Amino acid sequence: MIIFFDKLPSTNDYGLKYGQDFQDWTVVWAKVQTKGRGRLGRTWYSPEGGLWFTIILKPGRALPLLTLSFAVGVVEVLKRKGLDVYLKWPNDILIKRRKVGGILTEYDAQTGILVAGFGINCNLDIDDFPIGIRDQVTTIRRELGHDMMLYGLLEEIIKELKPIYEDVVAGKALRWLNAWRERSRSIGCSVVVTLPDRTIKGYAIDVDEQGRLLVRTDFGVEKIIAGEVKFIE
Structure with a gap:
């Protein structure tokens, strides 16, 4: 199930707050996030044109390797679109040292809810971002020269992630950790x-x-x- 909002403060916050009301693999998708956040509480700029969504999961426990494993899935989808993407520890998706996306997973031990939040800079221009980060980001539009259908991209990513999640929950995350190593340029730096x-x-x-x-x-x-x-x- 996909729940769509024109605007939310944060899809992850929504998932953590209301996750118990929804089934496993419910997707919270917002056209705009007004208080999107990334790792270490950083602001994640989320204007209209990007793909901002959270998957509500109910594993009942923390899954330390889920972020790295899910990152592999997103990279595979973006590579099929013709993008030369790679990974940077722990949660960044890069093209030519510029961030095109990221993942933030959070777990609430009291409810057993785990949310996996995704931000991908899709149909945006560099000028859509604050001046202070324009030299650090890129977008799919900038790299490919055309826009992408957001709903289609969302569906493709979800399909890619489901078997990865099943492996991680079953204790078979090592294959995805190895896949992350192959797609990362962090090791050796x-x-x-x-x-x-x-x-x-x-x-x-x-x-x-x-x-x-x-x-x-x-x-x-x-x-x-x-x-x-x-x-x-």
Whole structure:
């Protein structure tokens, strides 16, 4: 089932608040998000023309590898559209070092609701974004030179993600973790990780079976689950 809104503050917030009222795999789709957000509480600019949606899931537990696994599915769909996309840990979808999309998964332990939010810059121009981020983003329109039917893209992504979700829930996420490694350009990069209490500099060597980024430093290997991560390709 797809629930469509002309405008919502955040599709993820809606899914977390009302998820118990809907069945598994209900999709919350908004033409515009007024308070879209990404990782670490950052603002996710979501004007009309993008594809902004959340899938409501009810696994009853957290799924640490779901973000990375779902990212593989989105990349496969976009590649079939002719886009040269790749992944950056933990949740960015890039073209030529510019962000074209991202994924934010959140789990509510009290309700057992997990929401997977997706933002894809589709039928937009660079000038549609705030000046401060225009050199960091791109859009499908910019890359392909034409617009895309949003509903068709949404349907194709959902179809791609369902078997991935079944594998992750069944404990078979390793194949998707390996697929993420193949589609990522994060491994092998120098990184700077800013944490609340310190800054880590090192070399990204892998992701582990919990989806944590492994960074080799002069003092050993750090396992990164959060923080501001800057990759130097």
